[in-house]
Amino acid sequence: MDAKELAIVDDDEAVRSALIWLLDGQPFVVRAFESAEALLQSGDAARFHCLIVDLRLGGMSGLVLLERLSQAAYCPPVIMLTAHGDVPHAVAALKLGAIDFLEKPFDDERLMALVFQCLERDEVQRKAYRQTLDIRTAQASLTEREREVMALVLSGKLNKQIADELAISMKTVEVHRSRVFDKMGVKSAVELASRFVSRVS
Known part of the structure:
Protein backbone atom coordinates (compact mmCIF):
# COMPACT_ATOMS: atom_id res chain seq x y z
CA MET A 1 0.00 0.00 0.00
CA ASP A 2 1.38 3.43 -0.98
CA ALA A 3 2.25 5.82 1.84
CA LYS A 4 -0.21 8.67 2.31
CA GLU A 5 1.03 12.14 1.42
CA LEU A 6 0.73 15.27 3.56
CA ALA A 7 1.45 18.81 2.43
CA ILE A 8 2.68 21.71 4.55
CA VAL A 9 2.11 25.22 3.14
CA ASP A 10 3.90 27.92 5.18
CA ASP A 11 6.13 30.81 4.11
CA ASP A 12 8.19 30.56 7.32
CA GLU A 13 11.11 28.19 6.73
CA ALA A 14 11.53 27.61 10.48
CA VAL A 15 7.90 26.51 10.80
CA ARG A 16 8.19 24.23 7.77
CA SER A 17 11.32 22.64 9.24
CA ALA A 18 9.69 22.22 12.66
CA LEU A 19 6.63 20.55 11.12
CA ILE A 20 8.77 18.24 8.99
CA TRP A 21 10.74 17.28 12.10
CA LEU A 22 7.51 16.69 14.07
CA LEU A 23 5.98 14.53 11.36
CA ASP A 24 9.19 12.63 10.58
CA GLY A 25 8.98 8.92 11.31
CA GLN A 26 5.21 8.76 10.88
CA PRO A 27 3.66 6.40 8.29
CA PHE A 28 3.23 9.05 5.63
CA VAL A 29 5.23 11.18 3.19
CA VAL A 30 5.52 14.91 3.92
CA ARG A 31 6.06 17.62 1.31
CA ALA A 32 6.56 21.28 2.18
CA PHE A 33 5.69 24.36 0.10
CA GLU A 34 6.59 27.98 0.78
CA SER A 35 3.44 29.37 -0.86
CA ALA A 36 -0.07 28.51 -1.98
CA GLU A 37 1.02 29.10 -5.55
CA ALA A 38 3.81 26.52 -5.19
CA LEU A 39 1.32 23.92 -3.96
CA LEU A 40 -1.07 24.60 -6.86
CA GLN A 41 1.77 24.51 -9.40
CA SER A 42 2.97 21.14 -8.06
CA GLY A 43 0.02 19.36 -9.63
CA ASP A 44 -3.27 18.00 -8.33
CA ALA A 45 -3.61 18.95 -4.63
CA ALA A 46 -6.17 16.16 -4.25
CA ARG A 47 -3.32 13.64 -4.20
CA PHE A 48 -2.54 14.77 -0.66
CA HIS A 49 -4.48 13.17 2.20
CA CYS A 50 -4.07 16.13 4.57
CA LEU A 51 -3.02 19.76 4.15
CA ILE A 52 -1.50 21.92 6.90
CA VAL A 53 -1.85 25.51 5.70
CA ASP A 54 -0.77 28.83 7.23
CA LEU A 55 -3.47 31.50 7.08
CA ARG A 56 -1.13 34.41 6.32
CA LEU A 57 1.06 33.56 3.35
CA GLY A 58 2.98 35.82 1.00
CA GLY A 59 0.90 36.09 -2.19
CA MET A 60 -2.29 34.03 -2.09
CA SER A 61 -3.50 33.68 1.50
CA GLY A 62 -4.27 30.36 3.12
CA LEU A 63 -7.97 31.27 3.22
CA VAL A 64 -8.05 31.99 -0.52
CA LEU A 65 -6.20 28.72 -1.13
CA LEU A 66 -8.79 26.85 0.93
CA GLU A 67 -11.59 28.54 -1.01
CA ARG A 68 -9.92 27.55 -4.30
CA LEU A 69 -9.45 23.96 -3.17
CA SER A 70 -13.03 23.70 -1.86
CA GLN A 71 -14.28 24.40 -5.40
CA ALA A 72 -12.29 21.49 -6.85
CA ALA A 73 -13.78 18.05 -7.49
CA TYR A 74 -12.10 16.75 -4.33
CA CYS A 75 -10.58 18.74 -1.46
CA PRO A 76 -8.48 16.90 1.16
CA PRO A 77 -9.02 17.73 4.84
CA VAL A 78 -7.23 20.96 5.86
CA ILE A 79 -5.74 22.17 9.15
CA MET A 80 -5.27 25.96 9.25
CA LEU A 81 -2.42 27.59 11.21
CA THR A 82 -1.98 31.22 12.18
CA ALA A 83 0.05 33.42 14.48
CA HIS A 84 -2.95 35.72 14.81
CA GLY A 85 -6.08 34.90 16.81
CA ASP A 86 -8.45 36.15 14.13
CA VAL A 87 -11.90 34.79 14.94
CA PRO A 88 -13.65 35.91 11.70
CA HIS A 89 -10.97 34.20 9.61
CA ALA A 90 -11.20 31.12 11.82
CA VAL A 91 -14.96 30.94 11.25
CA ALA A 92 -14.48 31.45 7.50
CA ALA A 93 -11.92 28.65 7.36
CA LEU A 94 -14.21 26.25 9.21
CA LYS A 95 -17.14 27.16 6.93
CA LEU A 96 -14.97 26.32 3.94
CA GLY A 97 -14.33 22.88 5.40
CA ALA A 98 -11.17 23.21 7.49
CA ILE A 99 -10.94 20.54 10.21
CA ASP A 100 -9.61 22.98 12.79
CA PHE A 101 -7.80 26.26 13.26
CA LEU A 102 -4.65 26.31 15.44
CA GLU A 103 -2.73 29.31 16.71
CA LYS A 104 1.06 29.31 16.64
CA PRO A 105 2.84 28.18 18.68
CA PHE A 106 0.62 25.11 18.49
CA ASP A 107 0.59 22.09 20.74
CA ASP A 108 2.44 19.22 19.04
CA GLU A 109 0.16 16.52 20.41
CA ARG A 110 -2.96 18.44 19.37
CA LEU A 111 -1.60 18.89 15.86
CA MET A 112 -0.67 15.20 15.54
CA ALA A 113 -4.15 14.20 16.74
CA LEU A 114 -5.67 16.47 14.07
CA VAL A 115 -3.42 15.02 11.37
CA PHE A 116 -4.62 11.50 12.13
CA GLN A 117 -8.21 12.78 12.29
CA CYS A 118 -7.67 14.25 8.81
CA LEU A 119 -6.32 10.95 7.49
CA GLU A 120 -9.36 9.09 8.83
CA ARG A 121 -11.75 11.65 7.36
CA ASP A 122 -9.92 11.60 4.03
CA GLU A 123 -10.31 7.83 3.81
CA VAL A 124 -14.09 8.12 4.27
CA GLN A 125 -14.46 11.15 1.97
CA ARG A 126 -12.25 9.68 -0.75
CA LYS A 127 -14.25 6.44 -0.76
CA ALA A 128 -17.52 8.39 -1.13
CA TYR A 129 -15.95 10.52 -3.88
CA ARG A 130 -14.88 7.44 -5.83
CA GLN A 131 -18.35 5.94 -5.48
CA THR A 132 -19.83 9.16 -6.87
CA LEU A 133 -17.43 9.00 -9.82
CA ASP A 134 -18.40 5.35 -10.43
CA ILE A 135 -22.10 6.29 -10.44
CA ARG A 136 -21.49 9.17 -12.87
CA THR A 137 -19.47 6.92 -15.17
CA ALA A 138 -22.18 4.27 -15.09
CA GLN A 139 -24.89 6.87 -15.76
CA ALA A 140 -22.94 8.22 -18.72
Missing part, protein backbone atom coordinates in the same frame (compact mmCIF):
# COMPACT_ATOMS: atom_id res chain seq x y z
CA SER A 141 -23.01 4.74 -20.27
CA LEU A 142 -26.83 4.62 -20.26
CA THR A 143 -28.80 5.31 -23.41
CA GLU A 144 -31.49 8.00 -23.35
CA ARG A 145 -34.24 5.36 -23.11
CA GLU A 146 -32.39 3.57 -20.30
CA ARG A 147 -32.18 6.87 -18.38
CA GLU A 148 -35.93 7.33 -18.80
CA VAL A 149 -36.60 3.82 -17.53
CA MET A 150 -34.20 4.28 -14.60
CA ALA A 151 -35.90 7.54 -13.58
CA LEU A 152 -39.28 5.83 -13.56
CA VAL A 153 -37.93 2.82 -11.64
CA LEU A 154 -36.47 5.21 -9.04
CA SER A 155 -39.85 6.95 -8.78
CA GLY A 156 -41.38 3.61 -7.77
CA LYS A 157 -43.22 2.82 -11.01
CA LEU A 158 -43.93 -0.82 -11.89
CA ASN A 159 -43.00 -2.30 -15.28
CA LYS A 160 -46.58 -2.02 -16.57
CA GLN A 161 -46.80 1.64 -15.51
CA ILE A 162 -43.45 2.37 -17.18
CA ALA A 163 -44.59 0.63 -20.36
CA ASP A 164 -47.79 2.69 -20.44
CA GLU A 165 -45.98 5.96 -19.75
CA LEU A 166 -43.31 5.39 -22.40
CA ALA A 167 -45.70 3.70 -24.86
CA ILE A 168 -43.51 0.61 -25.17
CA SER A 169 -44.10 -3.08 -24.43
CA MET A 170 -43.49 -4.61 -21.01
CA LYS A 171 -40.90 -6.90 -22.61
CA THR A 172 -38.99 -3.84 -23.83
CA VAL A 173 -39.20 -2.31 -20.37
CA GLU A 174 -37.79 -5.52 -18.88
CA VAL A 175 -34.88 -5.44 -21.33
CA HIS A 176 -34.06 -1.80 -20.56
CA ARG A 177 -34.48 -2.38 -16.83
CA SER A 178 -32.08 -5.33 -16.95
CA ARG A 179 -29.50 -3.28 -18.86
CA VAL A 180 -29.82 -0.41 -16.37
CA PHE A 181 -29.20 -2.79 -13.46
CA ASP A 182 -26.18 -4.32 -15.21
CA LYS A 183 -24.60 -0.96 -16.05
CA MET A 184 -25.28 0.49 -12.61
CA GLY A 185 -23.91 -2.63 -10.92
CA VAL A 186 -27.07 -3.47 -8.95
CA LYS A 187 -29.49 -6.38 -8.78
CA SER A 188 -32.71 -4.68 -7.66
CA ALA A 189 -34.60 -1.39 -7.66
CA VAL A 190 -33.98 -1.11 -3.91
CA GLU A 191 -30.22 -1.45 -4.42
CA LEU A 192 -30.37 1.08 -7.26
CA ALA A 193 -32.17 3.59 -5.05
CA SER A 194 -29.71 3.01 -2.20
CA ARG A 195 -26.79 3.97 -4.43
CA PHE A 196 -28.33 7.36 -5.09
CA VAL A 197 -29.26 7.85 -1.43
CA SER A 198 -25.67 7.05 -0.30
CA ARG A 199 -24.35 9.43 -2.92
CA VAL A 200 -26.18 12.43 -1.47
CA SER A 201 -25.94 11.53 2.20
Whole structure:
Protein backbone atom coordinates (compact mmCIF):
# COMPACT_ATOMS: atom_id res chain seq x y z
CA MET A 1 0.00 0.00 0.00
CA ASP A 2 1.38 3.43 -0.98
CA ALA A 3 2.25 5.82 1.84
CA LYS A 4 -0.21 8.67 2.31
CA GLU A 5 1.03 12.14 1.42
CA LEU A 6 0.73 15.27 3.56
CA ALA A 7 1.45 18.81 2.43
CA ILE A 8 2.68 21.71 4.55
CA VAL A 9 2.11 25.22 3.14
CA ASP A 10 3.90 27.92 5.18
CA ASP A 11 6.13 30.81 4.11
CA ASP A 12 8.19 30.56 7.32
CA GLU A 13 11.11 28.19 6.73
CA ALA A 14 11.53 27.61 10.48
CA VAL A 15 7.90 26.51 10.80
CA ARG A 16 8.19 24.23 7.77
CA SER A 17 11.32 22.64 9.24
CA ALA A 18 9.69 22.22 12.66
CA LEU A 19 6.63 20.55 11.12
CA ILE A 20 8.77 18.24 8.99
CA TRP A 21 10.74 17.28 12.10
CA LEU A 22 7.51 16.69 14.07
CA LEU A 23 5.98 14.53 11.36
CA ASP A 24 9.19 12.63 10.58
CA GLY A 25 8.98 8.92 11.31
CA GLN A 26 5.21 8.76 10.88
CA PRO A 27 3.66 6.40 8.29
CA PHE A 28 3.23 9.05 5.63
CA VAL A 29 5.23 11.18 3.19
CA VAL A 30 5.52 14.91 3.92
CA ARG A 31 6.06 17.62 1.31
CA ALA A 32 6.56 21.28 2.18
CA PHE A 33 5.69 24.36 0.10
CA GLU A 34 6.59 27.98 0.78
CA SER A 35 3.44 29.37 -0.86
CA ALA A 36 -0.07 28.51 -1.98
CA GLU A 37 1.02 29.10 -5.55
CA ALA A 38 3.81 26.52 -5.19
CA LEU A 39 1.32 23.92 -3.96
CA LEU A 40 -1.07 24.60 -6.86
CA GLN A 41 1.77 24.51 -9.40
CA SER A 42 2.97 21.14 -8.06
CA GLY A 43 0.02 19.36 -9.63
CA ASP A 44 -3.27 18.00 -8.33
CA ALA A 45 -3.61 18.95 -4.63
CA ALA A 46 -6.17 16.16 -4.25
CA ARG A 47 -3.32 13.64 -4.20
CA PHE A 48 -2.54 14.77 -0.66
CA HIS A 49 -4.48 13.17 2.20
CA CYS A 50 -4.07 16.13 4.57
CA LEU A 51 -3.02 19.76 4.15
CA ILE A 52 -1.50 21.92 6.90
CA VAL A 53 -1.85 25.51 5.70
CA ASP A 54 -0.77 28.83 7.23
CA LEU A 55 -3.47 31.50 7.08
CA ARG A 56 -1.13 34.41 6.32
CA LEU A 57 1.06 33.56 3.35
CA GLY A 58 2.98 35.82 1.00
CA GLY A 59 0.90 36.09 -2.19
CA MET A 60 -2.29 34.03 -2.09
CA SER A 61 -3.50 33.68 1.50
CA GLY A 62 -4.27 30.36 3.12
CA LEU A 63 -7.97 31.27 3.22
CA VAL A 64 -8.05 31.99 -0.52
CA LEU A 65 -6.20 28.72 -1.13
CA LEU A 66 -8.79 26.85 0.93
CA GLU A 67 -11.59 28.54 -1.01
CA ARG A 68 -9.92 27.55 -4.30
CA LEU A 69 -9.45 23.96 -3.17
CA SER A 70 -13.03 23.70 -1.86
CA GLN A 71 -14.28 24.40 -5.40
CA ALA A 72 -12.29 21.49 -6.85
CA ALA A 73 -13.78 18.05 -7.49
CA TYR A 74 -12.10 16.75 -4.33
CA CYS A 75 -10.58 18.74 -1.46
CA PRO A 76 -8.48 16.90 1.16
CA PRO A 77 -9.02 17.73 4.84
CA VAL A 78 -7.23 20.96 5.86
CA ILE A 79 -5.74 22.17 9.15
CA MET A 80 -5.27 25.96 9.25
CA LEU A 81 -2.42 27.59 11.21
CA THR A 82 -1.98 31.22 12.18
CA ALA A 83 0.05 33.42 14.48
CA HIS A 84 -2.95 35.72 14.81
CA GLY A 85 -6.08 34.90 16.81
CA ASP A 86 -8.45 36.15 14.13
CA VAL A 87 -11.90 34.79 14.94
CA PRO A 88 -13.65 35.91 11.70
CA HIS A 89 -10.97 34.20 9.61
CA ALA A 90 -11.20 31.12 11.82
CA VAL A 91 -14.96 30.94 11.25
CA ALA A 92 -14.48 31.45 7.50
CA ALA A 93 -11.92 28.65 7.36
CA LEU A 94 -14.21 26.25 9.21
CA LYS A 95 -17.14 27.16 6.93
CA LEU A 96 -14.97 26.32 3.94
CA GLY A 97 -14.33 22.88 5.40
CA ALA A 98 -11.17 23.21 7.49
CA ILE A 99 -10.94 20.54 10.21
CA ASP A 100 -9.61 22.98 12.79
CA PHE A 101 -7.80 26.26 13.26
CA LEU A 102 -4.65 26.31 15.44
CA GLU A 103 -2.73 29.31 16.71
CA LYS A 104 1.06 29.31 16.64
CA PRO A 105 2.84 28.18 18.68
CA PHE A 106 0.62 25.11 18.49
CA ASP A 107 0.59 22.09 20.74
CA ASP A 108 2.44 19.22 19.04
CA GLU A 109 0.16 16.52 20.41
CA ARG A 110 -2.96 18.44 19.37
CA LEU A 111 -1.60 18.89 15.86
CA MET A 112 -0.67 15.20 15.54
CA ALA A 113 -4.15 14.20 16.74
CA LEU A 114 -5.67 16.47 14.07
CA VAL A 115 -3.42 15.02 11.37
CA PHE A 116 -4.62 11.50 12.13
CA GLN A 117 -8.21 12.78 12.29
CA CYS A 118 -7.67 14.25 8.81
CA LEU A 119 -6.32 10.95 7.49
CA GLU A 120 -9.36 9.09 8.83
CA ARG A 121 -11.75 11.65 7.36
CA ASP A 122 -9.92 11.60 4.03
CA GLU A 123 -10.31 7.83 3.81
CA VAL A 124 -14.09 8.12 4.27
CA GLN A 125 -14.46 11.15 1.97
CA ARG A 126 -12.25 9.68 -0.75
CA LYS A 127 -14.25 6.44 -0.76
CA ALA A 128 -17.52 8.39 -1.13
CA TYR A 129 -15.95 10.52 -3.88
CA ARG A 130 -14.88 7.44 -5.83
CA GLN A 131 -18.35 5.94 -5.48
CA THR A 132 -19.83 9.16 -6.87
CA LEU A 133 -17.43 9.00 -9.82
CA ASP A 134 -18.40 5.35 -10.43
CA ILE A 135 -22.10 6.29 -10.44
CA ARG A 136 -21.49 9.17 -12.87
CA THR A 137 -19.47 6.92 -15.17
CA ALA A 138 -22.18 4.27 -15.09
CA GLN A 139 -24.89 6.87 -15.76
CA ALA A 140 -22.94 8.22 -18.72
CA SER A 141 -23.01 4.74 -20.27
CA LEU A 142 -26.83 4.62 -20.26
CA THR A 143 -28.80 5.31 -23.41
CA GLU A 144 -31.49 8.00 -23.35
CA ARG A 145 -34.24 5.36 -23.11
CA GLU A 146 -32.39 3.57 -20.30
CA ARG A 147 -32.18 6.87 -18.38
CA GLU A 148 -35.93 7.33 -18.80
CA VAL A 149 -36.60 3.82 -17.53
CA MET A 150 -34.20 4.28 -14.60
CA ALA A 151 -35.90 7.54 -13.58
CA LEU A 152 -39.28 5.83 -13.56
CA VAL A 153 -37.93 2.82 -11.64
CA LEU A 154 -36.47 5.21 -9.04
CA SER A 155 -39.85 6.95 -8.78
CA GLY A 156 -41.38 3.61 -7.77
CA LYS A 157 -43.22 2.82 -11.01
CA LEU A 158 -43.93 -0.82 -11.89
CA ASN A 159 -43.00 -2.30 -15.28
CA LYS A 160 -46.58 -2.02 -16.57
CA GLN A 161 -46.80 1.64 -15.51
CA ILE A 162 -43.45 2.37 -17.18
CA ALA A 163 -44.59 0.63 -20.36
CA ASP A 164 -47.79 2.69 -20.44
CA GLU A 165 -45.98 5.96 -19.75
CA LEU A 166 -43.31 5.39 -22.40
CA ALA A 167 -45.70 3.70 -24.86
CA ILE A 168 -43.51 0.61 -25.17
CA SER A 169 -44.10 -3.08 -24.43
CA MET A 170 -43.49 -4.61 -21.01
CA LYS A 171 -40.90 -6.90 -22.61
CA THR A 172 -38.99 -3.84 -23.83
CA VAL A 173 -39.20 -2.31 -20.37
CA GLU A 174 -37.79 -5.52 -18.88
CA VAL A 175 -34.88 -5.44 -21.33
CA HIS A 176 -34.06 -1.80 -20.56
CA ARG A 177 -34.48 -2.38 -16.83
CA SER A 178 -32.08 -5.33 -16.95
CA ARG A 179 -29.50 -3.28 -18.86
CA VAL A 180 -29.82 -0.41 -16.37
CA PHE A 181 -29.20 -2.79 -13.46
CA ASP A 182 -26.18 -4.32 -15.21
CA LYS A 183 -24.60 -0.96 -16.05
CA MET A 184 -25.28 0.49 -12.61
CA GLY A 185 -23.91 -2.63 -10.92
CA VAL A 186 -27.07 -3.47 -8.95
CA LYS A 187 -29.49 -6.38 -8.78
CA SER A 188 -32.71 -4.68 -7.66
CA ALA A 189 -34.60 -1.39 -7.66
CA VAL A 190 -33.98 -1.11 -3.91
CA GLU A 191 -30.22 -1.45 -4.42
CA LEU A 192 -30.37 1.08 -7.26
CA ALA A 193 -32.17 3.59 -5.05
CA SER A 194 -29.71 3.01 -2.20
CA ARG A 195 -26.79 3.97 -4.43
CA PHE A 196 -28.33 7.36 -5.09
CA VAL A 197 -29.26 7.85 -1.43
CA SER A 198 -25.67 7.05 -0.30
CA ARG A 199 -24.35 9.43 -2.92
CA VAL A 200 -26.18 12.43 -1.47
CA SER A 201 -25.94 11.53 2.20
